[in-house]
Each structure stands twice: as structure tokens, then as C-alpha cells.
Amino acid sequence: MGADRGGNGVRGRRPVRVVVYAGCGALLLAGCASMPDNGDLRGVESTPRQDSQVRVYAMPPHPGASAAEIVQGFLEALTSDDAKYETAGKYLTDGARKAWDPYRSTTVLADAPNSVALPSEAKGGSRDAAFRLSGGKVAKVDVRHAYEPDAGEYSGSVHLTRLKSNKQWRIDALPQGVVMGTSDFQRNYVSVNKYFYASNGNSGSGRPLRTVADPVYVRAQVDPMTQIVRALLKGPTSWLDPVVRSSFPSGTELRNSDVSLAPDDRNRVTVPLNDKADRVGLPKCRQMAAQLLLTLQDLTPTGVDEVEFQKSDGTQLCVLNKSQAEGVAAHGTGEHPGYQYFIDHEQRLVRMPRENSDRKPEPVPGALGEGGKKLRAAAVARDEGSAAGVSADGRNLYVGSLVSGGSLGEPVVQSQGRTADDRLTTPSWDARGDLWVADRDPKNPRLLLLEKGAGEPVVVGASQLDGRIEAVRVAADGVRIALIVEKDGKSSLQIGRIQRSGPDDPRGVFVFDPRSVAPQLEEVTAMSWAGDSRLVVVGSEKGAVQQMRYVQVDGSTPLGTSPSALANVKEIAASEDEQLPLVAHSETDGIVRLSAGEQWQKVVQDGTAPVYPG
Structure with missing residues (x-):
């Protein structure tokens, strides 16, 4: 448990937290010097939020502290940088200290937990007191350090007793784990990618x-x-x-x-x-x-x-x-894209160098760029040797090589949806060279996979998805898939886990355990993978204007700035190589791209459906 600032119902002297800048090992109030062992210390009302060099040290309970001060002091101590929660343990009885496991979980609230005295609060000579902790839940971090968004109301209780030996108040019953507000969580914790093999x-x-x-x-x-x-x-x-x-x-x-x-x-x-x-x-x-x-x-x-x-x-x-x-x-695949791609005003697939903004886009080699098929969307294989294109009416999916003179042949997938919006989504290539696409036909909605972009489409099992798939993007690692799912007029961004029945059996492919990773957005317009565990998302909260932000695959928001604002974004493309620029289609500005530290720059006015390989 912990706190950003004081909770309701707690009055009296504030517990003291000492703020130290780790960079110079100095007290905030004392300049660059070693920690003093005497003199006055000033209480800190709230934790500094942005400076990663700030360290916070809690103070133990002072003699004669009231039950309310003990509760608040304990909450404050848990937001400090005390490695083993030893100072927090001084607010507990011996029995409670042995039973309490602070590492079991961390509950993150929108604000600091409110602490309110229950009717049994100590009065006169009573030896018992109780407080209710409450707040709005944001997320929970489990014993394996995994973050998961959460919602609803948090409620926990803390019981105190007055020790017979010295008449001091101490906590003798409390919830397992810790709880703290968002700003303290952001200061106390850092997101790190562990890596495993697919x-x-x-x-x-x-x-x-x-x-x-x-x-x-x-x-x-x-x-x-x-x-x-x-x-x-x-x-x-x-x-x-x-x-x-x-x-x-x-x-x-x-x-x-x-x-x-x-x-x-x-x-x-x-x-x-x-x-x-x-x-x-x-x-x-x-x-x-x-x-x-x-x-x-x-x-x-x-x-x-x-x-x-x-x-x-x-x-x-x-x-x-x-x-x-x-x-x-x-x-992921270890591939480094050579080009960015989009559909031009002639509805051809064109490409431009990934970093040279001076060169004009050119049609890709092969039938998707040089032929007569008009396209509305495309996906380029990660090795950039072939591509898939969706016809202008959304009905047909073609696959062709990016070699001059190549032909398309018959469509590899056809949709029977009545309108273009009820037909095929933009496709996506995975790390194995397989092609994914969703058919939005209300009478036969399907998530499909074509092994190596050819053959009979495999219907991917996705029974746990609740709604219609509107967009598909497979991660470079080949085991995670990002989906925009629409239901009852609302669209959400979900991440699913791709599982296959056997290493050489593409006929048993499933998407399991989809989880919402941007629950605060009521309408998700576009998304793309933008790193090993990060996506860039375009959407809006209820009643709010469109915004663009980064989200982690666990649903948390990475620290740092969001992309610069851009109006009327319809599509967004990013590379898993985070050094490459974002590319977007704006109804206002056409095809634009954004490099680190710069503003959006227009590429062409007439263009749609930007993509990187994948």
C-alpha cells in the first residue's frame, strides 16, 4: 500500500518523507552533501513525478503518533525507495510484519488511497482502531511483475492496536501487497522488457x-x-x-x-x-x-x-x-525495412525510401505497382520480396512478387460482403511469411491465414473475440496479434496470443486470451506496432477529440511524449524499428511522416493506406 498524498479522513501531523537526488546523493533542501544525521527535516506533501533521479526516504513513526498518523505514515513509507520495506515494517506489530508480503502485488489507483476512520476508531482508553482504504482502480502488478489494467472500486481495511508495552499504535492487520496512486507508481516503477524465444x-x-x-x-x-x-x-x-x-x-x-x-x-x-x-x-x-x-x-x-x-x-x-x-x-524477424509503402492517387502500390524524404514515391515492381489492378490497401512481406493487395471494392485479395513483369493471377481470398466496409481488411504478414486478413462479411465473419500467402485459406479460431474484426496487425515476433474489434458502435484495441497445434501444422491456428490494451479509448480508428512491446494508436475517449498515443502491450502507457498532433488521421504505420519515422494518412494533409524531434512533413496530398513491411 502507498499514497501520492494525504487521504480523506486523516488529520494531524503529516509523516515525514525525505527527498534525495540520487545524482548527487544530496538532500533536496541541503544541496550536494551527505545525508545529515541531525537537524530538522521538512515533510513532503507529494512525490516529485518527473525526475528519475529523485529518491524518497520515509521516516519511522514518531512517539505518540495517533492511529490516523500511523496509517498515513505507513502509506507514505510504502512509496519510498526503501529496498526491503523496513521502514514501513516499523508501523506494524511483530506478527503483522511477519505475515505481510509486500511483494505479492501492487494495486495502482487513479489517486492516492483515501483512508477513512471506521466507527470503531479508538477513543479514550480503547486499544483498537480501524480504517477503510478506498479509491478507483487503474491496474494491478502481480507477483511476476506483470501489469494488467483494472477498473472498479478498490476497498481494503487496516486494523490497529495499542501496544501494551509502550502504549504506541501499530497496525496488526492489513491487506497483502501494496497499493498506491498513479503518480507514485510512475515514480517508483519502470517498465522493462524481458526477452524469451518464440x-x-x-x-x-x-x-x-x-x-x-x-x-x-x-x-x-x-x-x-x-x-x-x-x-x-x-x-x-x-x-x-x-x-x-x-x-x-x-x-x-x-x-x-x-x-x-x-x-x-x-x-x-x-x-x-x-x-x-x-x-x-x-x-x-x-x-x-x-x-x-x-x-x-x-x-x-x-x-x-x-x-x-x-x-x-x-x-x-x-x-x-x-x-x-x-x-x-x-x-522479431531481424529484418530492417528498406522502404515505406502506400496507395497513390492512381490506386497503385508505391514505395519511398524509409529515410530519404527528397525522393518521390515510385510504383513497386510487379503487377501491384505496374499492372492495372486498382487497390485500396496492401501489405508487404517482411523480406520485401512480395506483397498482398486488396482490390478497390474490398472484395478480392491478390498476392504478387515485387519483381518487374510479374503477374497476379486469381484472387487468393474473396469476400461476399455487400459493401466495401463489410469486406476485407488490410492484410498483414507474420514472421513465418504467412498472410493474415479478416473478412468482415456480417453473414460470415472470419479471420483467415494463408500459409506463405498462398493455398487454401485457414480459418483461424478466435472464439474468445467478442465483436467484429476491423483491423489486423501481426507482431514481428509472430506470436502476438493486434486487432481492432468493433461491437455495438464501439471499437477497442485488443492483443491476442497466436497458438498453433504443431510446429509443422498450419491447419490448427488460434487466437487466445485477447485483452484490451487501451480501455480508456471508446473509438479506436487505427493502430500499428511501433516496437517490441509498443503500439501507436489513433482513437478518442468518450466525448473527446481524436488523439494519437503510444500504448504498451500490457495496457500501460509508456513514459515519454506522444506523437505530435495530427488532424483527421485515418491510417497510421510504424516500424518495429523505433528509429524509423511514423507514416500516416490524414484526410486533411494526405500522406505525411514524422521523424524523431521533428514535426509532421507532407509527402503527397493524394495517397492512402501507408504501411511498413509486415
Whole structure:
């Protein structure tokens, strides 16, 4: 439990939190100096929100504190950077301290929890008091550090007793885990991607293994590197677990509970493991190290250059550096797009260099760019060797190679929907080279997959989806799919998990456990993958204007700025390579793109349906 600021019902002296800037190790009020051991400390009414270098230290209960002050002091202590919640534990009785598990979960509320005294609040010589904690739920972080959006009202109770030994109030019953407001959560926690290998990956093919990002939240100022390594060793979060694997043997942990990991002067991290990893061979150990190097890449300004694993006896197990890791594991497909694509005013598929904004778009080689078929949407394979196009009326899906002189042949999918909006969506290619598209025909709505973009379409099992699919985007890792789903006039962004019945059997393909990742948006207009675990979304809240924002696949909002405002956006395209610009279709401005640190720049006035490969 924790608080952004004081809750209703609590009066009297405020508990003290000491704010320290980690960068200079200094008291906020004292300048750059060491922590004083005497003198006055000023209470902090609310946690600083934006500066990641701010550290907050809580103070223990003062003698004679009232029951209300004990409750509030405890809530404040839990928002501090006390590594083991030792200060928070001083507000508890011995029994409560032993029974309470602060690591079980973190409940995130819109604001600080309100604490209101119940009728049994201590009066006179009574030895008992009780408080009700309440607030609006935003999310919950579970024991594996996984974030999940939540809603509804939070309610918890705290009971206090007056100790016989010294007449001081202490908490003797409380909920497990912690609870805090959003602003304190944003200061206390940081999102980090753990990396695992896709279960249906290309092991043995000679190519780097495909990795899947698994975002989790760890405490930002409490040895985050060690936290994330421990989280990686425990395995993937429960939602992702069915479609990924870890190279670490089951039961692998850090050798000692008091290990603290940090890069040395060579930017190497040495990781001592227990005996579960002692017999790991070199290929497996290199896979383990590649997982860890990817996981640690954003925890320091320059990432970690090298990882060394040690056996339980302290001898070396293996060493791997960043350049070597690139041959073992790759983000998603490991492909780097050469072009951006869209449909021009002649309804042809055209392309432009991904970074050179001076060159004019040109028709793609092959029938989709040089032929006579008019298109409304397209998708380009991740190797940029072939593409799929939806006819202008939305009825037919064609696949052709991006080679001059190539022909299209017959459509690979046909829809029987009565109108264009009841027919085919924009298609999407996955990491295996398979093609996905949704048929929106109200009489026969289907999510379809064509192996290698050809053959008889496979109907993908998606019985857990509640509504009609309006848009499809498969992640580069090939195991997650983003969908815009419409029901009763409202559209939501959902992420599903792709599971196959067997590695060589495309006939059993399913989308399981779809979850809403932008629940605050009532209407989602467009979306695209924009990183290993991030999407860019265009939509609007109830009664609000259209907006563009980034969201994580777990439903959280990444820190940082949203894309610059752009009016009347119909379609958006981003690359999993976060360094490449966004490309959008605006009814006002046509095809435009946005590079980091710049404003939207117009490419052409007449164009629609921008896409990157995928």
C-alpha cells in the first residue's frame, strides 16, 4: 500500500518523507552533501513525478503518533525507495510484519488511497482502531511483475492496536501487497522488457532465434538490474508463457539471495548462478546470455556490452558480448525495412525510401505497382520480396512478387460482403511469411491465414473475440496479434496470443486470451506496432477529440511524449524499428511522416493506406 498524498479522513501531523537526488546523493533542501544525521527535516506533501533521479526516504513513526498518523505514515513509507520495506515494517506489530508480503502485488489507483476512520476508531482508553482504504482502480502488478489494467472500486481495511508495552499504535492487520496512486507508481516503477524465444521459432535454421518481448514493472530505484535478472530467471509472465520458451534450465536462480548486479568498468555484468545451470553446454549458455543482454539493454544509458555467467563454484560458464549476441537472437524477424509503402492517387502500390524524404514515391515492381489492378490497401512481406493487395471494392485479395513483369493471377481470398466496409481488411504478414486478413462479411465473419500467402485459406479460431474484426496487425515476433474489434458502435484495441497445434501444422491456428490494451479509448480508428512491446494508436475517449498515443502491450502507457498532433488521421504505420519515422494518412494533409524531434512533413496530398513491411 502507498499514497501520492494525504487521504480523506486523516488529520494531524503529516509523516515525514525525505527527498534525495540520487545524482548527487544530496538532500533536496541541503544541496550536494551527505545525508545529515541531525537537524530538522521538512515533510513532503507529494512525490516529485518527473525526475528519475529523485529518491524518497520515509521516516519511522514518531512517539505518540495517533492511529490516523500511523496509517498515513505507513502509506507514505510504502512509496519510498526503501529496498526491503523496513521502514514501513516499523508501523506494524511483530506478527503483522511477519505475515505481510509486500511483494505479492501492487494495486495502482487513479489517486492516492483515501483512508477513512471506521466507527470503531479508538477513543479514550480503547486499544483498537480501524480504517477503510478506498479509491478507483487503474491496474494491478502481480507477483511476476506483470501489469494488467483494472477498473472498479478498490476497498481494503487496516486494523490497529495499542501496544501494551509502550502504549504506541501499530497496525496488526492489513491487506497483502501494496497499493498506491498513479503518480507514485510512475515514480517508483519502470517498465522493462524481458526477452524469451518464440516456441515456434527457427531453431536449427542457422538464423538468429526470434525473440519476444515480455514487459514487466520493477522498482526503479531499488537495484532494478538485479530485480529484472531475477524476474527473467523465473520465466515469462503467465499470459505469454504458452508461446515462448526460456533457455535457462528450470530452477535456475542467482547463487545467493544478497547478490547485487552492476556493470564493471568494462561494462560487463557477471551473473553467479546456482547449480541448476552447471551442466549447460556452450550453445545453450550463449542463448541464455543473449536473452539477458537484450533484457538489460535499456537499464543503462548505453546498455550492457558483455555478460558472463558463473557456475555455482564460481568458475566461468560462458561469456557473450553484444556483437556475438546478434548472431544468436534477433528482435522479431531481424529484418530492417528498406522502404515505406502506400496507395497513390492512381490506386497503385508505391514505395519511398524509409529515410530519404527528397525522393518521390515510385510504383513497386510487379503487377501491384505496374499492372492495372486498382487497390485500396496492401501489405508487404517482411523480406520485401512480395506483397498482398486488396482490390478497390474490398472484395478480392491478390498476392504478387515485387519483381518487374510479374503477374497476379486469381484472387487468393474473396469476400461476399455487400459493401466495401463489410469486406476485407488490410492484410498483414507474420514472421513465418504467412498472410493474415479478416473478412468482415456480417453473414460470415472470419479471420483467415494463408500459409506463405498462398493455398487454401485457414480459418483461424478466435472464439474468445467478442465483436467484429476491423483491423489486423501481426507482431514481428509472430506470436502476438493486434486487432481492432468493433461491437455495438464501439471499437477497442485488443492483443491476442497466436497458438498453433504443431510446429509443422498450419491447419490448427488460434487466437487466445485477447485483452484490451487501451480501455480508456471508446473509438479506436487505427493502430500499428511501433516496437517490441509498443503500439501507436489513433482513437478518442468518450466525448473527446481524436488523439494519437503510444500504448504498451500490457495496457500501460509508456513514459515519454506522444506523437505530435495530427488532424483527421485515418491510417497510421510504424516500424518495429523505433528509429524509423511514423507514416500516416490524414484526410486533411494526405500522406505525411514524422521523424524523431521533428514535426509532421507532407509527402503527397493524394495517397492512402501507408504501411511498413509486415
